[in-house]
Amino acid sequence: MSLGLKVVKGMKDTLPQEIAAWHYVESQFRSLVQSYGYQEIRMPILEQTELFKRAIGEVTDIVEKEMYTFLDKGGETLTLRPESTAQTVRAVLENNLIRNQSQRLWYYGPMFRRENPQKGRYRQFHQFGVEAFALEGPDVDAEQILMMARLWRQVGLDKKIALQLNSLGLASERATYRQALVDYFRTRYDMLDEDSKRRLESNPLRILDSKNPAMQPLITEAPILLDYLGEESLAHFTQLQSLLKASHITFEVNPRLVRGLDYYTHTVYEWVTTELGSQGTVCAGGRYNDLVSQMGGPATQGVGFAMGVERLIMLLLDNQLIPHHDSVDVYCVAEGDLAQQQVMVVAEQLRDALPQLSFLMNCGGGSFKSQFKKADKSGASFALILGEEEVKNQTLSIKALREEMPQQTLNLAQAIEFFKAHIKRG
Ligand code: ATP
Numbered sequence: 001m002s003l004g005l006k007v008v009k010g011m012k013d014t015l016p017q018e019i020a021a022w023h024y025v026e027s028q029f030r031s032l033v034q035s036y037g038y039q040e041i042r043m044p045i046l047e048q049t050e051l052f053k054r055a056i057g058e059v060t061d062i063v064e065k066e067m068y069t070f071l072d073k074g075g076e077t078l079t080l081r082p083e084s085t086a087q088t089v090r091a092v093l094e095n096n097l098i099r100n101q102s103q104r105l106w107y108y109g110p111m112f113r114r115e116n117p118q119k120g121r122y123r124q125f126h127q128f129g130v131e132a133f134a135l136e137g138p139d140v141d142a143e144q145i146l147m148m149a150r151l152w153r154q155v156g157l158d159k160k161i162a163l164q165l166n167s168l169g170l171a172s173e174r175a176t177y178r179q180a181l182v183d184y185f186r187t188r189y190d191m192l193d194e195d196s197k198r199r200l201e202s203n204p205l206r207i208l209d210s211k212n213p214a215m216q217p218l219i220t221e222a223p224i225l226l227d228y229l230g231e232e233s234l235a236h237f238t239q240l241q242s243l244l245k246a247s248h249i250t251f252e253v254n255p256r257l258v259r260g261l262d263y264y265t266h267t268v269y270e271w272v273t274t275e276l277g278s279q280g281t282v283c284a285g286g287r288y289n290d291l292v293s294q295m296g297g298p299a300t301q302g303v304g305f306a307m308g309v310e311r312l313i314m315l316l317l318d319n320q321l322i323p324h325h326d327s328v329d330v331y332c333v334a335e336g337d338l339a340q341q342q343v344m345v346v347a348e349q350l351r352d353a354l355p356q357l358s359f360l361m362n363c364g365g366g367s368f369k370s371q372f373k374k375a376d377k378s379g380a381s382f383a384l385i386l387g388e389e390e391v392k393n394q395t396l397s398i399k400a401l402r403e404e405m406p407q408q409t410l411n412l413a414q415a416i417e418f419f420k421a422h423i424k425r426g
């Protein structure tokens, strides 16, 4: 480009040829949340920095190094949202949505994290997510897992994505466990990598999340959080598992699955595929009963998940699971001044009668030959043709572009019936 201007690193344009995939997954989310009675909430992409620091935690990857933060002209520190759970909590508190009632909400939109860009990891990406408030579970925890299981089935990915499940119990139980973990790793300090040494004091559970292969033997031998759970927490976890089994959801209990955030309680899970390399987590979720009160609200349970839309689309494309949509149904060509005037009128009448079909007008004139070339390139199924003859006889001609069929000359009413019969739209 002449000025050398480029899209920001780690961000990208979604081009017209990619948009069918996005529309497809977006319509899948909408039908999914609709069938579970969740309501949409739309929130700004900018929030006060303090919100994320408080909710996500100072010693997480996101807050430590991934946030896009800047000083606004008014002197306020603002951050592009790296995720939406924190802001959903802010929004429900600020708008009194959880006073004496529960809520089931969903959102969809761009998130921003300053990570190293690679396959499945971008600096602007999209999440589809749900959050439910003031419901104790584990029924609603199971409901949200069933939702995603339904989505995988709907799009044909149920054999490719597996569920890993764990319980983090209560904050107090985790505190006892945390101490045991610190003791364990401290006696093996020399075997820790740099990241883990740093985390030992700040966030030792996150060591279990390490992707470093050299750390794996040490992690495998470490104490297990499940052994530190009390009766109530174990009951929650056991009930969740029976609900899932009753609904024929297969899962694996992974005792080393921690999501590294202080606010999680009880349920945590990830939907994982082996097909996206190390970016294999497509969707992650869990319960956060301490977050609302931590953010200054009344003690209120919360549970939700967030799905990475780019990772889902990549999986669908790799497996050729995006249904093909022709972008255009009918390409309208006309030769002669009168015909060019008339074809616009006819196309408007067809759009009135057939609002679900798309009509692409050949603007800019040209010979029939060059217009038919464009019609072919457009991918349209049919060409609508107006020439001198048609104008004189008040008819229009229709030519099939993708199949063998004799050209037809019809009046308007017949043409409407013809398109109705020959073009099916979902
Ligand atoms: P990871 O371990 O891959 O960094 P995470 O724990 O940071 O994931 P969450 O904050 O739980 O991810 O976000 C939920 C989902 O959002 C992830 O499972 C993933 O599908 C998607 N996601 C997170 N970060 C990115 C990113 N930078 N680019 C694309 N998708 C992302």
Ligand code: MG
Residues within 6 Å of the ligand: 061
């Ligand atoms: Mg991350």
